[in-house]
Amino acid sequence: MCGIIGCIGEAAAQPFLIEGLGRLEYRGYDSAGVAIWNGKDIETRKTVGRVSRLAATLNDSPIDGDTGISHTRWATHGAVTEQNAHPHFDDSGRLALVHNGVLENHKALRDGLIERGHNFVSQTDTEVLAHLIGETFDISPVQNREALVAAVKSALGQALGTYGIGLLHADTGRFLIAARKGSPLIVGFGDGGQFLSSDVDAIADWVNEVVYLEDGDIAALDGDHFEVHRVSGEEAATPAPVRVEAPPVREGKGRYAHFMHKEIHEQPETLREAMKGRFDREGATATFSGLQRTNEELREWHRIVLTGCGTTYHAALAGESLIEAMARIPVECEYASEFRYRNVPLDSRTAVFAMSQSGETADTIAALRESKRKGAPTLGICNNVISTIARESEGGIGLRAGLEIGVAATKTFTSQVVALSMLGLLLGRIRDLPHAEGMDIIRGLESLPELVARVLELDEEISHIAAKYVSARNFLFMGRQANFPIALEGALKMKEISYIPASGYPSAELKHGVIALVNDETPSIFLAPQDGVYEKNLSNIEEVKARKGPVIAVGTEGDETLASLCDDVILLPQVPDFLAPVLNVIPLQLFAYHTAVALGCDVDKPKNLAKSVTVE
Ligand code: F6R
Numbered sequence: 001m002c003g004i005i006g007c008i009g010e011a012a013a014q015p016f017l018i019e020g021l022g023r024l025e026y027r028g029y030d031s032a033g034v035a036i037w038n039g040k041d042i043e044t045r046k047t048v049g050r051v052s053r054l055a056a057t058l059n060d061s062p063i064d065g066d067t068g069i070s071h072t073r074w075a076t077h078g079a080v081t082e083q084n085a086h087p088h089f090d091d092s093g094r095l096a097l098v099h100n101g102v103l104e105n106h107k108a109l110r111d112g113l114i115e116r117g118h119n120f121v122s123q124t125d126t127e128v129l130a131h132l133i134g135e136t137f138d139i140s141p142v143q144n145r146e147a148l149v150a151a152v153k154s155a156l157g158q159a160l161g162t163y164g165i166g167l168l169h170a171d172t173g174r175f176l177i178a179a180r181k182g183s184p185l186i187v188g189f190g191d192g193g194q195f196l197s198s199d200v201d202a203i204a205d206w207v208n209e210v211v212y213l214e215d216g217d218i219a220a221l222d223g224d225h226f227e228v229h230r231v232s233g234e235e236a237a238t239p240a241p242v243r244v245e246a247p248p249v250r251e252g253k254g255r256y257a258h259f260m261h262k263e264i265h266e267q268p269e270t271l272r273e274a275m276k277g278r279f280d281r282e283g284a285t286a287t288f289s290g291l292q293r294t295n296e297e298l299r300e301w302h303r304i305v306l307t308g309c310g311t312t313y314h315a316a317l318a319g320e321s322l323i324e325a326m327a328r329i330p331v332e333c334e335y336a337s338e339f340r341y342r343n344v345p346l347d348s349r350t351a352v353f354a355m356s357q358s359g360e361t362a363d364t365i366a367a368l369r370e371s372k373r374k375g376a377p378t379l380g381i382c383n384n385v386i387s388t389i390a391r392e393s394e395g396g397i398g399l400r401a402g403l404e405i406g407v408a409a410t411k412t413f414t415s416q417v418v419a420l421s422m423l424g425l426l427l428g429r430i431r432d433l434p435h436a437e438g439m440d441i442i443r444g445l446e447s448l449p450e451l452v453a454r455v456l457e458l459d460e461e462i463s464h465i466a467a468k469y470v471s472a473r474n475f476l477f478m479g480r481q482a483n484f485p486i487a488l489e490g491a492l493k494m495k496e497i498s499y500i501p502a503s504g505y506p507s508a509e510l511k512h513g514v515i516a517l518v519n520d521e522t523p524s525i526f527l528a529p530q531d532g533v534y535e536k537n538l539s540n541i542e543e544v545k546a547r548k549g550p551v552i553a554v555g556t557e558g559d560e561t562l563a564s565l566c567d568d569v570i571l572l573p574q575v576p577d578f579l580a581p582v583l584n585v586i587p588l589q590l591f592a593y594h595t596a597v598a599l600g601c602d603v604d605k606p607k608n609l610a611k612s613v614t615v616e
Helices: 014-023 051-060 106-115 127-137 145-158 259-265 267-275 296-300 310-327 336-342 360-373 388-392 413-431 437-457 459-468 481-498 507-512 532-545 559-566 577-598
Strands: 002-010 031-037 040-046 067-073 095-100 163-169 176-181 185-188 193-197 209-212 215-219 224-228 301-307 331-335 350-356 380-382 397-399 477-478 503-508 525-526 553-554 566-570
Touching: 002 014, 002 095, 002 350, 002 559, 014 031, 014 051, 014 067, 014 193, 014 296, 031 145, 040 051, 040 095, 040 127, 040 145, 040 176, 106 127, 127 145, 127 380, 127 481, 145 163, 145 176, 145 209, 145 215, 176 185, 176 193, 185 336, 185 477, 185 525, 193 215, 193 459, 215 388, 224 413, 259 577, 267 413, 301 360, 301 507, 301 566, 310 331, 310 350, 310 360, 310 413, 310 481, 331 336, 336 360, 360 380, 360 553, 380 388, 388 397, 397 459, 437 577, 459 566, 459 577, 477 481, 481 503, 481 525, 481 577, 503 507, 507 532, 525 532, 525 577, 532 553, 532 559, 553 559, 559 566, 566 577
Parallel strands: 301 331, 301 350, 350 380, 380 397, 477 503, 477 525, 525 553, 553 566
Antiparallel strands: 002 067, 002 193, 031 040, 031 067, 095 163, 163 176, 176 215, 185 193, 185 209, 215 224
C-alpha cells in the first residue's frame, strides 16, 4: 500500500509534500517521511504515526528546497519504526528512495548486497532497491542524470514483485525519477511545478495535466522536461498528458464527530445519486451508459462473475441472489484475492465485474487482468471512476457515492448493492422478467432513500443498545438468504473498528458448530425481518435463548413476537425481500460505530488498516 508524493516545485517543496501526503493517508498511516534536496545534500525527516506528526516535526525543523519525495507507510516488511519509515538511503546517504509495493526477491538481493559490503539500517524490502541503484550509480564513470536512469534500469531489471518508486540523488540535484510496476504512479504538470503521486486526486489542485505511467516505465523529470524510459531497455515514446478533471469536493465532518458517522447518514442521498437518471420507466428497466453494451450483447452473457474484496465482496454476495432472482442468470462471487490462483473457468460469454470502491485494490486489478487474459468481457463497478480498474475495464458502472474517507466502507456498500440490483433488473428485462415486476422493482428501489432515512432516525436508540453490550468479547451475526452477506458485513464492521471478534453465519448453520460459542456473555445479532424464512429465524433465536445467549434482533416494525423473545430489537419498515439487505445493513453499521466510539477507538482510521489495499 503506501502513498507517494514527489515534487519539483517553482517554490518550496515541503508544503506540497505534506499536503499531498495528508490526502494519501487512506493508503496507509503508520509512519511517514520526506527527503528534500537542499541545494547541496538531501535532508530527511521521519516520524512514526500520522502525517500530522511529520508535519509538526517539519514545522519545528523545516527543510528548504524545491525538490523532494515523501511517503506515508502501511507496513509490509519490517515493524512500524522510524528506521523502517521511508525514504530509504543507499550507503552514501546521497540517494533517497520511496516505494509502494512488495519486492518478492528482496531476501536474495539483500544477501548479495550484504556480501558486497552494504550496510542495512532497516528491515524493509525497499532499502534493497536504494542500495542496488546506488551501487551501480557509484561505479559509473560519469555521475550524471543519464547514469542515474541507467542505474535505476539495471536495479529494476533485477527486481521481482511490484513497485511504484520515487527517487532523488544529491549529485543530480533538481531531478526526480519515478518508476512503476503493479503499483500506481502518476506524473502531473502544473504552474507550480512537476509532481509525482500515487493518485490523481492528491495533486489535482496543483496540476492541469497528468500522465499515468505504465508498468515498466521509468520517468525522468527535471522541472521543465519529462521523458520516459523502459526497464526492458526498449525505446519508449513520451506519452501525451491527459487533462485532469476537477478534484472531488473535500467536505469536512460537518456536525458529525467522525467521517464514518457522516457517511452512514449520507446514504439516502448517495442512493438517490446511484439511481439518478438510470431508470427507463417505459421499458421498466435500468440503463447504464457506461456499460457500453447493446441489449443483444448483454443477452449473449450466460454467466456472471462478481469479484472484489472485503466489504465489496459482501456487496457482491448480496448482489448474487438479487441478480439471480431478477434475471435468472447464474452468478458466482469470487474473492479477488483468490481469483488469479484459482484458475476460474471463464469464456467470452461470462461477464466479469471487478468491483471496487477505490478502483485501486491490487487483488481486484489482478483479477480483472486475469479475466481479460482469458477472453472474458471485463466490466468495473467503482466509486472512483478515474481509477485503474475503471480505466482498464471495457465499461462499467460508476457508484457516484462521493469521497468515502472513513476507512470502514459504509455508503459505498449500499451503493454497490443498489447498482447490482439495477443490473439484475436490466438483465432480467432483456430476458423473461415481466414489465409489471420491473416496475415493482423500480418503485421499490426509488423508495429506498426515504426508507433508509427512516432507519437512520433510530441512530440514538441504536447507540443505547450498543452501550449495553460494549463489554462483550465476541459477537455472532446471523442472517438467511440475502441477509447472510449482511451478517458477514455487520461482523466485519464490528471487527475492523471496535477490534471485538465477530463472525457472520447463515442462521441455520448455528447448530452445525457455532452454537458451541453461545453463552450469556456472547450476544447474537439476528437479521429476522418478516420474510419467507421468518419462522425459521425465530426457531434459531429460540435455540440461542435456550442457551442463555443474549439476542439483539433486527426485525420488522410492529413485530411483537420478536420483541418479546429477544433482549433488544431494532424494528425497521416492512419492505419487499429484495430491498431488505440495504435496509438491514444500516443498523449494523450504526451498531458497530457506536460500539467503537464507546470503546474510544479511532473510528475513521482503525489500526492496521488502510482505505485502499494496493499490495497483494
Ligand atoms: C471494509 C473495507 C474493505 C474494503 C476492501 C476492498 O470496511 O473497506 O474491506 O471493502 O479493502 O476495497 P475496494 O472496494 O476499494 O476494492
